[in-house]
Amino acid sequence: MRYAVAVRELCEFTAKQGDLDLRFTPAPTALEGIAGHAVVASRRGPGYRTELSLCGDHGDLHVRGRADGFDPALQRLEEVKTYKGRLDRQPDSHRSLHWAQAKVYGWLLCQHEGLSGLDIALVYLNLGDRQETVFTVHCTATELRQHFERQCERFLAWAEQQLTHRAARDDALRSLAFPFGEFRAGQRALAEAVYRAAMSGRCLLAQAPTGSGKTMGTLFAQLRAVPTRQLDKLVFLTAKTSGRQLALDALNRIGTGAPQLPLRSLELVARDKACEYPDKACHGDSCPLARGFYDRLPAARGAALSPAGAWVVLDRAAVRDAALRHAVCPYYLSQELARWVDVVVGDYNHYFDLGALLHGLAQANQWRIGLLVDEAHNLVGRGRAMYTAELLPEHLARARRSVTAGASATVRRALDKVRRCWVALDKAQVAPYEVHAAFPGRLLIALQQCAAAVTDHLAEVPAQPDFALLQFHFDALQLLRLAERLDAHSLVDVSKPSARAPRSAGAGTSTICIRNLVPAPFLQPRFAAAHCSTLFSATLQPTHYYADLLGLPADHVCVDVASPFRAEQLQVRIASHISTRYRHRAASLSPIVALMAQQFEERPGNYLAFFSSYEYLQQVAELLARRHPWLPNWIQSRRMQEAEQRQFLQRFTDTSQGIGFAVLGGVFAEGIDLPGRRLIGAFLSTLGLPQVNPVNEQIRRRMQQMFGSGHDYAYLYPGLQKVVQAAGRVIRTPADRGVVHLMDDRFNRDEVKALLPGWWMAAPADGQRDVP
Numbered sequence: 184m185r186y187a188v189a190v191r192e193l194c195e196f197t198a199k200q201g202d203l204d205l206r207f208t209p210a211p212t213a214l215e216g217i218a219g220h221a222v223v224a225s226r227r228g229p230g231y232r233t234e235l236s237l238c239g240d241h242g243d244l245h246v247r248g249r250a251d252g253f254d255p256a257l258q259r260l261e262e263v264k265t266y267k268g269r270l271d272r273q274p275d276s277h278r279s280l281h282w283a284q285a286k287v288y289g290w291l292l293c294q295h296e297g298l299s300g301l302d303i304a305l306v307y308l309n310l311g312d313r314q315e316t317v318f319t320v321h322c323t324a325t326e327l328r329q330h331f332e333r334q335c336e337r338f339l340a341w342a343e344q345q346l347t348h349r350a351a352r353d354d355a356l357r358s359l360a361f362p363f364g365e366f367r368a369g370q371r372a373l374a375e376a377v378y379r380a381a382m383s384g385r386c387l388l389a390q391a392p393t394g395s396g397k398t399m400g401t402l403f404a405q406l407r408a409v410p411t412r413q414l415d416k417l418v419f420l421t422a423k424t425s426g427r428q429l430a431l432d433a434l435n436r437i438g439t440g441a442p443q444l445p446l447r448s449l450e451l452v453a454r455d456k457a458c459e460y461p462d463k464a465c466h467g468d469s470c471p472l473a474r475g476f477y478d479r480l481p482a483a484r485g486a487a488l489s490p491a492g493a494w495v496v497l498d499r500a501a502v503r504d505a506a507l508r509h510a511v512c513p514y515y516l517s518q519e520l521a522r523w524v525d526v527v528v529g530d531y532n533h534y535f536d537l538g539a540l541l542h543g544l545a546q547a548n549q550w551r552i553g554l555l556v557d558e559a560h561n562l563v564g565r566g567r568a569m570y571t572a573e574l575l576p577e578h579l580a581r582a583r584r585s586v587t588a589g590a591s592a593t594v595r596r597a598l599d600k601v602r603r604c605w606v607a608l609d610k611a612q613v614a615p616y617e618v619h620a621a622f623p624g625r626l627l628i629a630l631q632q633c634a635a636a637v638t639d640h641l642a643e644v645p646a647q648p649d650f651a652l653l654q655f656h657f658d659a660l661q662l663l664r665l666a667e668r669l670d671a672h673s674l675v676d677v678s679k680p681s682a683r684a685p686r687s688a689g690a691g692t693s694t695i696c697i698r699n700l701v702p703a704p705f706l707q708p709r710f711a712a713a714h715c716s717t718l719f720s721a722t723l724q725p726t727h728y729y730a731d732l733l734g735l736p737a738d739h740v741c742v743d744v745a746s747p748f749r750a751e752q753l754q755v756r757i758a759s760h761i762s763t764r765y766r767h768r769a770a771s772l773s774p775i776v777a778l779m780a781q782q783f784e785e786r787p788g789n790y791l792a793f794f795s796s797y798e799y800l801q802q803v804a805e806l807l808a809r810r811h812p813w814l815p816n817w818i819q820s821r822r823m824q825e826a827e828q829r830q831f832l833q834r835f836t837d838t839s840q841g842i843g844f845a846v847l848g849g850v851f852a853e854g855i856d857l858p859g860r861r862l863i864g865a866f867l868s869t870l871g872l873p874q875v876n877p878v879n880e881q882i883r884r885r886m887q888q889m890f891g892s893g894h895d896y897a898y899l900y901p902g903l904q905k906v907v908q909a910a911g912r913v914i915r916t917p918a919d920r921g922v923v924h925l926m927d928d929r930f931n932r933d934e935v936k937a938l939l940p941g942w943w944m945a946a947p948a949d950g951q952r953d954v955p
C-alpha cells in the first residue's frame with residue numbers, strides 16, 4: 184500500500200527545525216498570494232510555465248505537488264513566496280523549509296523532463312514595493328535526487344507507521360458494534376441516514392429531537408463509513424464547549440466498548456484556552472515553549488500518539504500533558520497532531536473560518552473528510568459572525584494612545600490618517616444608521632496603508648507585542664479581507680452610538696461594519712470540499728431556510744427523525760388572551776403572572792420561564808414576587824460568569840420547586856439537560872422574534888431580494904427556532920412529563936404552528952387549549 188504525501192507536508196515534517204516563530208506574520212491573504220504569483224509570472228519571458236503538477240515515488244511513498252514556476256530558457260525552477268515586512272527578519276526555519284520544498288520540486292522536474300541539472304531559485308516578492316529578492320543555487324540532478332531521497336527516508340518510518348495504523352483502524356471499524364447494543368428510538372433512523380449520506384458522498388440535513396442520541400448516532404454511523412469510503416478523517420464541529428465534551432464522551436464510550444480499535448481522536452481548543460504564557464509572543468525569544476519547538480516536536484508527537492495501535496483520545500488535558508512533558512506549546516502541538524489523528528473535535532471556526540486550520544490542511548493534503556456539524560441551527564449566526572468585520576472607535580483610540588511612545592512615526596501617521604478619514608465619514612453622516620453601497624474608498628485606502636505600516640513595524644519590533652495596536656491591526660486585516668469579497672451576501676453599514684453612549688476620545692464615534700447576512704457563499708465551498716457532511720440539530724425547520732443560508736449543495740438530502748417521545752408526555756397550551764407585543768407589554772404582566780402561579784399551584788415543581796429581554800423578565804419577576812411571595816424564583820442576570828450559571832442550574836433538583844427566569848436565546852435556552860423532576864414545565868412569553876431595528880430591517884430587505892421571503896427569514900424562522908429549542912428543555916427522557924405554555928395569541932397562527940415540532944400536535948386537550 185502506497186502512502187501519498189504533498190511536497191509541503193513532507194518538507195514540513197522533515198525540514199522544520201529550531202524555534203516556533205510567528206513573528207513573520209501576519210501572512211499575505213490567499214488573494215494577495217495569488218496576485219503576487221501572477222505578478223512574478225508576468226515578469227518572466229514567453230514559455231514560462233506556472234503551476235506544474237509533479238509527482239514521484241520513493242519506496243512506498245508517493246510525493247505530489249505543484250511547483251510555482253519553471254523558466255525553460257534559464258533552466259530555472261522557481262519557488263515563489265510573497266511576504267510583507269522585512270525579509271531579513273525571516274526566521275531561518277522558514278528559509279530552510281522553502282529550500283527543502285524547492286529542491287524536492289527540482290528533483291521531480293528533473294525526473295519528469297530528463298534534465299541533468301537545474302537552477303533552483305527562491306523568489307521572494309515584497310507585497311509592499313513589489314520588489315523581488317531572488318536566491319539561486321545550481322544543483323545537479325544527482326544532488327536533487329539525493330536531497331529528495333533524504334527527505335523521503337526521514338518521513339518513511341512515520342509513513343509506514345501511519346499506513347499500519349490506518350489499515351488496522353479500517354479493519355476494526357468494519358466490524359465496529361454499536362456501543363450500547365440497542366439503538367434509542369429514532370437513533371437507528373438517524374444513523375442509517377448518516378451512513379447512507381456518507382456512502383453516497385452527499386450532504387445530509389438531519390433534524391432529530393433532543394434525547395434521540397444524536398451525537399453517538401452520527402459519530403457511530405460516520406465511523407462505520409470510514410473504511411468503505413476511504414475517509415482520511417472525521418471532523419466533528421460544535422458551536423459550544425458543551426457539544427465538544429459530548430462528542431469526546433461518545434468517543435470514550437465507543438473506545439470502552441472496543442478497546443482494540445486503534446482510533447486517534449483530538450480535541451482542538453482556542454489559543455487563549457491552551458496558551459501557557461498569555462503575556463508572551465509566539466517565538467523563541469519570548470516564550471520558552473516556542474524555543475526549540477521543532478526540535479522537540481517529534482518526541483512530543485510520538486508520545487501523544489502512543490501507544491501505537493491503541494485507542495487514544497487526546498482531549499485538552501491530554502494534549503497539555505504531552506506538550507509540557509516535552510516543553511513544547513500545547514496549542515501548536517495540537518495543530519500538528521491534527522494532521523495525524525482520525526477524528527478531530529473542534530469548534531465551527533476550525534473548519535469554516537476564513538483561515539481555518541482544518542480546511543487549510545484538508546486542501547493542502549487532499550484529505551477525504553467526513554464532516555459532522557452539531558447543533559447546526561447555530562451555523563447561520565456563527566457563519567454570519569465569522570464573515571463579519573467591525574471597526575470600533577475605541578480600538579483605534581487605544582491603538583493611537585499605545586503607539587505615542589515607542590512606535591514608528593510611519594505607524595502613527597498611518598493611524599492618524601485612518602482617524603481623519605473615519606471622522607470625515609462620521610461628520611458626513613446625519614442619520615444614526617446608514618448603509619453604504621460600497622466600502623468608503625478613502626477609508627479603505629487609509630486602512631490598507633495602515634495595515635502595511637503596522638506589518639512592517641511588527642516585523643521590526645516583534646519581541647514586545649503591543650496588544651492595543653495588534654487588536655486594531657487584526658480588526659483592520661479582517662475588514663480588508665472581507666472588503667475584497669464584498670458582494671450581495673454582505674452590506675457595509677455605519678452606526679453612530681446612541682446619544683446616551685459615551686463618546687470615545689480621539690476617534691470617530693461611529694462603528695463601521697462589513698456585515699455578512701448570508702454566509703452561504705463562504706460556507707458552500709467548505710461543504711463542497713468535504714467528501715460527505717451531516718448537519719444535525721433538533722431544530723432545522725424549515726429546511727429551505729437552512730439550505731439557502733448555509734449554502735448546502737443542490738443535491739443535499741433531508742431527514743426528519745421521529746421523536747422518541749409520546750405526545751401525551753407534553754401538554755402544549757396556548758395562552759391566546761396574552762399578547763407579548765412591545766406595545767402590550769405592560770398589559771401582559773398581570774395575566775402572565777397569574778398563569779404562572781396557577782400552573783405552579785396545579786403542579787408544584789421546577790419551571791423555566793423565557794422572555795425576550797432582561798427588562799421584560801425583570802418586570803414579570805417583580806410582579807410575581809409582589810403578588811405571590813411564597814413562590815420561589817431565581818433570575819438570570821446579564822453577563823453571568825460560568826460559576827453563576829452553574830449555581831442557577833443547581834437550583835433545579837429532584838426535590839426543589841420554583842421558577843427560573845431566563846432570556847430566550849441565552850445560555851439556559853439550549854444545550855442544558857434537566858431530566859425528570861428537575862424541570863417539569865416552561866413558559867414562553869415571546870415568539871422569539873428578533874427586535875425590529877435598522878440592522879434587522881436591512882436583513883429583512885436583503886432576504887426578500889434574495890429569497891423572496893423577507894419577514895420569515897429575518898424574523899419568524901429565527902424566532903421560532905429559539906422557542907422550540909427552549910421548550911425542548913422540558914422533555915428529555917421517555918419517562919419525563921411536562922407542560923409548555925406558549926403565551927402569545929400569535930402562537931395560534933397557522934404559519935407559526937407549522938414550525939412547531941410535529942409530535943406536539945397530537946397532545947390531548949386535557950381540558951385546555953392545546954395545539955390542534
Ligand code: SF4
Nearest residue numbers: 458459460465470512
Ligand atoms: S504558550 Fe502561548 S505564547 Fe507560547 S507559543 Fe504557545 S500560544 Fe504562543
